[in-house]
Amino acid sequence: MKSLIKIYFKYVILTVSIAIAFIAIQICIYIYVGILMWHNEGVPLDGKYSVRNISRQFEFDENKNVLNSEYMDCIIDEAKCEFAFMLDDNGNITWEHNLSDDLNHRYTVSDVASFSKWYLKGYPVSVWETDGGLVVLGYPKDSIWKYNIVQDIEGLHLLFKLIIFGIISSFVFVAVLIIIFGYGYYKKIKVITDGIGNLSNDMPVDMPVSGNFKEIALCINKTAEKLRKQKSIIEKRDEARTEWISAVSHDIRTPLSLIMGYAGMLGKNGTGDVDTITKAAVIKEQSIKIKKLIDDLNLASKLEYSMQPLRKEYIRLSSAIRKASAQCINSVGEEGEKYNINIDTSSEFDEYILYADKQLIQRAFENIVGNSIRHNPKGCDIYIKGYIKNNKAHVLFSDSGWGIPEDIAENINNNTKSLKHIMGLIIVKRIVLSHGGSMTVGKGIEIIFN
Amino acid sequence: MNYCNADILIADDNADLCQMIKTMLITNGFKNVDTVLSLSEAEKLINNNNYSLIILDVNFPYDDGFSFYKRLSQSFDIPVIFLSARDKNEDRLKGLGLGADDYITKPFLAEELLLRCRAVLKRTYNEYKNSDRIYKIGDACVNMSAGTVKKTPESDETALTNKEYKLLNVFLENRGRILTFDFLAEAVWGENYYAYENTLMVHIRKLREKIELNPSNPKYIITMKGLGYRLNR
Numbered sequence: 001m002k003s004l005i006k007i008y009f010k011y012v013i014l015t016v017s018i019a020i021a022f023i024a025i026q027i028c029i030y031i032y033v034g035i036l037m038w039h040n041e042g043v044p045l046d047g048k049y050s051v052r053n054i055s056r057q058f059e060f061d062e063n064k065n066v067l068n069s070e071y072m073d074c075i076i077d078e079a080k081c082e083f084a085f086m087l088d089d090n091g092n093i094t095w096e097h098n099l100s101d102d103l104n105h106r107y108t109v110s111d112v113a114s115f116s117k118w119y120l121k122g123y124p125v126s127v128w129e130t131d132g133g134l135v136v137l138g139y140p141k142d143s144i145w146k147y148n149i150v151q152d153i154e155g156l157h158l159l160f161k162l163i164i165f166g167i168i169s170s171f172v173f174v175a176v177l178i179i180i181f182g183y184g185y186y187k188k189i190k191v192i193t194d195g196i197g198n199l200s201n202d203m204p205v206d207m208p209v210s211g212n213f214k215e216i217a218l219c220i221n222k223t224a225e226k227l228r229k230q231k232s233i234i235e236k237r238d239e240a241r242t243e244w245i246s247a248v249s250h251d252i253r254t255p256l257s258l259i260m261g262y263a264g265m266l267g268k269n270g271t272g273d274v275d276t277i278t279k280a281a282v283i284k285e286q287s288i289k290i291k292k293l294i295d296d297l298n299l300a301s302k303l304e305y306s307m308q309p310l311r312k313e314y315i316r317l318s319s320a321i322r323k324a325s326a327q328c329i330n331s332v333g334e335e336g337e338k339y340n341i342n343i344d345t346s347s348e349f350d351e352y353i354l355y356a357d358k359q360l361i362q363r364a365f366e367n368i369v370g371n372s373i374r375h376n377p378k379g380c381d382i383y384i385k386g387y388i389k390n391n392k393a394h395v396l397f398s399d400s401g402w403g404i405p406e407d408i409a410e411n412i413n414n415n416t417k418s419l420k421h422i423m424g425l426i427i428v429k430r431i432v433l434s435h436g437g438s439m440t441v442g443k444g445i446e447i448i449f450n
Numbered sequence: 451m452n453y454c455n456a457d458i459l460i461a462d463d464n465a466d467l468c469q470m471i472k473t474m475l476i477t478n479g480f481k482n483v484d485t486v487l488s489l490s491e492a493e494k495l496i497n498n499n500n501y502s503l504i505i506l507d508v509n510f511p512y513d514d515g516f517s518f519y520k521r522l523s524q525s526f527d528i529p530v531i532f533l534s535a536r537d538k539n540e541d542r543l544k545g546l547g548l549g550a551d552d553y554i555t556k557p558f559l560a561e562e563l564l565l566r567c568r569a570v571l572k573r574t575y576n577e578y579k580n581s582d583r584i585y586k587i588g589d590a591c592v593n594m595s596a597g598t599v600k601k602t603p604e605s606d607e608t609a610l611t612n613k614e615y616k617l618l619n620v621f622l623e624n625r626g627r628i629l630t631f632d633f634l635a636e637a638v639w640g641e642n643y644y645a646y647e648n649t650l651m652v653h654i655r656k657l658r659e660k661i662e663l664n665p666s667n668p669k670y671i672i673t674m675k676g677l678g679y680r681l682n683r
Contacts, residue, residue, distance in 0.1 A: 253535040254464050256557035261470040264560035265477060284559075291557045295537070311539075319632040322677050326628040329677075336628075343676030359539065 338379025398444030
């Protein structure tokens, strides 16, 4: 099964591309989130209530006192800040809103440095510098995550490299896993497909019953066994049938010899009674027909069940055609004058040599030409054309007579089991088939040998 | 030799068939025809008589005509025609290969058996007749024993070449039948005849010149277009 390796490759390519797509989508999401965060200017999110916007709305007099305190109270409440205050350059609170007592004190430079980076007593705060001092906005506890990330550039590069390396190595790892596991399944499935292949090729099947495919293997083994049994039954039956036909045709020979012998004597040395002589001639004639039928039946059954040994040798088709034609004409004696056989073969065809059973091939041709003669007792022209096309030998038989009835032609072409009597042509077909050729019956008969 | 005086033995396990053949031979002029149903009887009769021809079946209960013939041919030189229901080529070849003079398969035509019996007797006992084989082909007269031809009774004798002789011989043996190029070439040149098909035409022409009154319009050695030639009766 060559298709299996294709299936395996398709599977690997599919899963690897799924993995690539997955990673690519992930990277896109991270990049998008990163971009979003990069543009986020502070806490709370960008917009009207950002610390920058709020700070800009403070108005001061020349002594740096807040002029619009009430307005700012409203805005800070709207911004959902827990508290707010302003520090002057010395760390003193010059303005506050909602500031609890424990926070209402002077802040040293280190305090400012600390809370601007981290938290102020657990409250996340934002700071902004204004003309009147440093604005500090305090947000409810646990509402904002706030840390400063510090990383030297070299380390950042390393980190970046590590991430790239991580992505690539994990991708390679996944791909290797896909290939290895895929191959494992490929091997197991191959055993199954090989088994099925053997089954279809009529070869013995005995699959190891283990692993994931245990049940399938078991089923295939059972099927193979069943098929083998059926085949042997059919073979035995065919053999019996062929032997039976052979035995009957053997046993019928002696009685038929007697009939033919006495009919012959009656016809020749009869009591002078013309009527008796005519009748005896009919008996003889019909007995000869029976003899031919028996021969045909015997050969047909042997060919059908492949019990006719083929004694193959190298033969010339053109020579076989001539011999068969001459034989047919010779066999009808004086009557032969009524038949005109036109053999038209290409020079290539004349040189064509087939490895075949000479007797059978000749028999096939004799049957065809003999049919033309038998079915056209008033005489006819018989045409035999031989040529080579695509390295195959074509032989075309046709005649100017009645031709082959359509239903019979159809029966032969389609292998229909029919009572319509066409034994001679069936034998031709079987002979041709047993030599790996093909035969089509239409207006004439075309035979092709490879 | 007068064939009618030949002693003939028929050995077949079927009594009716023996009787039929005997009747047939006797109505056709043979006088001494014996029949036996088993090979042991046949052996006895053969030892006590001087048969000219034996017609022998192949299938006997508990015995087989082939091996009987093998034994027989060691001590006797009697022509044998096998008459068998076995029609396979192997059987035919086996019978003829053992040295039998003919092999006829059942069912057979009585006339055919008669003709073959006569042919075998003629072949076997003709030798000491030593007569010339002379045939008439139209006005021409062929003496196959001398290998010469007289185109007309008045003309001089011409000798046949070796190839012409072989050709004419098969023509005479198959007079009235179409003989294919292949058959004729094989008869003259043997198995590897393929290269000689064109040479055959030359020999046929020469043969016509010796036999036909008008070789370009032959009356006897006729060309069958695409098939071969035929010697008309």
